Amino acid sequence: xxxxxxxxxxxxxxxxxxxxxxxxxxxxxxxxxxxxxxxxxxxxxxxxxxxxxxxxxxxxxxxxxxxxxxxxxxxxxxxxxxxxxxxxxxxxxxxxxxxxxxxxxxxxxxxxxxxxxxxxxxxxxxxxxxxxxxxxxxxxxxxxxxxxxxxxxxxxxxxxxxxxxxxxxxxxxxxxxxxxxxxxxxxxxxxxxxxxxxxxxxxxxxxxxxxxxxxxxxxxxxxxxxxxxxxxxxxxxxxxxxxxxxxxxxxxxxxxxxxxxxxxxxxxxxxxxxxxxxxxxxxxxxxxxxxxxxxxxxxxxxxxxxxxxxxxxxxxxxxxxxxxxxxxxxxxxxxxxxxxxxxxxxxxxxxxxxxxxxxxxxxxxxxxxxxxxxx
Amino acid sequence: xxxxxxxxxxxxxxxxxxxxxxxxxxxxxxxxxxxxxxxxxxxxxxxxxxxxxxxxxxxxxxxxxxxxxxxxxxxxxxxxxxxxxxxxxxxxxxxxxxxxxxxxxxxxxxxxxxxxxxxxxxxxxxxxxxxxxxxxxxxxxxxxxxxxxxxxxxxxxxxxxxxxxxxxxxxxxxxxxxxxxxxxxxxxxxxxxxxxxxxxxxxxxxxxxxxxxxxxxxxxxxxxxxxxxxxxxxxxxxxxxxxxxxxxxxxxxxxxxxxxxxxxxxxxxxxx
Numbered sequence: 001x002x003x004x005x006x007x008x009x010x011x012x013x014x015x016x017x018x019x020x021x022x023x024x025x026x027x028x029x030x031x032x033x034x035x036x037x038x039x040x041x042x043x044x045x046x047x048x049x050x051x052x053x054x055x056x057x058x059x060x061x062x063x064x065x066x067x068x069x070x071x072x073x074x075x076x077x078x079x080x081x082x083x084x085x086x087x088x089x090x091x092x093x094x095x096x097x098x099x100x101x102x103x104x105x106x107x108x109x110x111x112x113x114x115x116x117x118x119x120x121x122x123x124x125x126x127x128x129x130x131x132x133x134x135x136x137x138x139x140x141x142x143x144x145x146x147x148x149x150x151x152x153x154x155x156x157x158x159x160x161x162x163x164x165x166x167x168x169x170x171x172x173x174x175x176x177x178x179x180x181x182x183x184x185x186x187x188x189x190x191x192x193x194x195x196x197x198x199x200x201x202x203x204x205x206x207x208x209x210x211x212x213x214x215x216x217x218x219x220x221x222x223x224x225x226x227x228x229x230x231x232x233x234x235x236x237x238x239x240x241x242x243x244x245x246x247x248x249x250x251x252x253x254x255x256x257x258x259x260x261x262x263x264x265x266x267x268x269x270x271x272x273x274x275x276x277x278x279x280x281x282x283x284x285x286x287x288x289x290x291x292x293x294x295x296x297x298x299x300x301x302x303x304x305x306x307x308x309x310x311x312x313x314x315x316x317x318x319x320x321x322x323x324x325x326x327x328x329x330x331x332x333x334x335x336x337x338x339x340x341x342x343x344x345x346x347x348x349x350x351x352x353x354x355x356x357x358x359x360x361x362x363x364x365x366x367x368x369x370x371x372x373x374x375x
Numbered sequence: 376x377x378x379x380x381x382x383x384x385x386x387x388x389x390x391x392x393x394x395x396x397x398x399x400x401x402x403x404x405x406x407x408x409x410x411x412x413x414x415x416x417x418x419x420x421x422x423x424x425x426x427x428x429x430x431x432x433x434x435x436x437x438x439x440x441x442x443x444x445x446x447x448x449x450x451x452x453x454x455x456x457x458x459x460x461x462x463x464x465x466x467x468x469x470x471x472x473x474x475x476x477x478x479x480x481x482x483x484x485x486x487x488x489x490x491x492x493x494x495x496x497x498x499x500x501x502x503x504x505x506x507x508x509x510x511x512x513x514x515x516x517x518x519x520x521x522x523x524x525x526x527x528x529x530x531x532x533x534x535x536x537x538x539x540x541x542x543x544x545x546x547x548x549x550x551x552x553x554x555x556x557x558x559x560x561x562x563x564x565x566x567x568x569x570x571x572x573x574x575x576x577x578x579x580x581x582x583x584x585x586x587x588x589x590x591x592x593x594x595x596x597x598x599x600x601x602x603x604x605x606x607x608x609x610x611x612x613x614x615x616x617x618x619x620x621x622x623x624x625x626x627x628x629x630x631x632x633x634x635x636x637x638x639x640x641x642x643x644x645x646x647x
């Protein structure tokens with residue numbers, strides 16, 4: 001019989017041996033090895049059946065524009081916060097906004113559908129990962145069982161509470177693309193990302209904003225050492241970033257982030273595109289009077305912004321997630337998002353004011369840290 | 376039998392991870408209300424952002440250290456080789472990874488961070504007075520939740536502060552926002568960069584945002600700086616995870632990782 005200790009040592013070295021070799025140190029030997037290009041098997045992506053979504057009326061541009069600070073106020077600074085809030089307040093018509101919100105609730109009684117990769121089985125199928133049974137509902141899944149044929153490790157996870165999806169394909173040894181080559185590949189990778197988004201069941205008509213571009217790297221020597229040497233500008237990643245709306249109304253904390261090293265070389269995904277359910281206690285979408293909203297916003301800004309400096313104030317009507325229980329998915333409520341910058345360069349102040357006249361209860365997650373650990 | 380072997384393998388992995396993690400320390404400092412003798416606008420969520428990162432590092436097995444609010448003063452960030460009052464090696468430089476959450480700005484010397492209370496005549500910690508890393512401390516990862524902490528035109532100034540062999544410095548070009556929606560990103564930095572993806576990479580992934588206002592939008596522009604003796608080592612520094620330590624290097628090279636044409640408030644658009 002093999003002693004228990006022996007099994008532990010053997011299993012540890014079997015599992016962590018290859019990982020440790022890749023990660024614990026990055027001495028020159030490792031870097032030389034990394035320079036060798038390794039062909040990467042393209043990640044086969046299988047479509048997931050998507051629930052049909054009813055066709056919604058396309059929100060007019062005028063309506064969408066009325067939900068945000070007017071364009072002429074986007075870059076304006078003022079020391080008069082009353083005036084700044086008044087001029088920057090969105091120009092929406094209360095009746096129209098109430099109608100749009102009511103329509104969303106009527107149209108999607110079960111909630112606005114999000115992505116369709118709701119469990120590990122579907123995620124494994126989408127990315128062609130080995131099928132493994134995963135009990136944990138809320139964890140990252142690591143390990144050699146998710147390596148591709150070239151030994152590149154996959155990490156993936158689904159966060160049920162946050163309704164988030166995460167995939168990372170470790171391609172650290174794959175060389176970045178020369179900048180000009182990456183520019184030529186942008187359109188192709190954009191199409192690949194769009195295809196993946198579609199296969200995840202994400203509807204194009206919920207996309208408020210999307211952009212595909214490059215993450216660049218470059219280096220140089222310390223000028224204090226004498227003649228400066230510079231490395232070539234390279235594209236380390238090609239990414240797609242997306243934001244969400246529902247019937248024209250922006251949804252906070254919902255996004256798509258996709259990364260590729262190259263075409264046919266998928267690097268990772270970070271997706272939060274959940275089913276959107278309104279707060280259960282919302283009875284009707286009667287809105288607070290604009291004057292009351294402006295007063296609430298101005299009061300908070302006066303308390304928190306640096307009085308010595310002029311401020312820029314921007315606002316937008318949004319749906320934002322709030323929690324009734326810490327360990328359960330969020331519900332959504334209509335709010336005014338406020339972002340304020342001081343001209344003196346202090347960090348921006350971003351906060352929300354509830355838009356509904358009715359008070360809805362949710363957890364206030366603002367917690368105070370202590371000054372220091374008790375000694 | 377197969378289940379038993381799998382369970383043994385899992386237990387052995389867990390034991391191995393804990394052994395690596397226990398010695399390490401995550402350190403943070405945050406200010407929300409400037410009610411001392413330095414002045415700044417209130418940002419009530421800033422301590423939540425710092426705290427989420429630190430607590431998640433704690434749940435990864437690292438020890439936690441923090442000094443917040445009125446305890447945020449220049450001596451904790453100043454190196455003793457630069458000023459006699461400097462005491463960073465028992466404070467921020469005494470951890471393996473550290474995060475500072477405070478207002479920032481920039482001048483000819485690079486970034487400065489606003490302290491809560493004036494000390495030795497200073498309300499701001501200046502980047503030029505910092506020396507981070509093993510030579511006279513321990514720090515591998517230096518994170519700043521602070522505006523213009525890595526302003527593009529001043530990024531090379533970080534060579535001086537990194538002269539003591541810190542591995543990675545992360546911050547922002549231009550202005551960034553503080554608010555509830557950003558809190559979980561700091562937790563996820565600690566979660567995803569612990570063992571699965573490089574810290575510099577996850578900083579870039581998590582902190583990048585388009586702030587959309589329907590009639591216009593601006594971008595939040597995180598930047599990661601990797602250091603090393605050679606060009607390849609500096610580029611590879613972005614891959615270092617919290618859990619697995621790379622060897623310390625002489626920081627002759629800096630490699631910057633950034634979003635092309637990122638266009639923030641409070642700073643020019645980043646180049647191609």
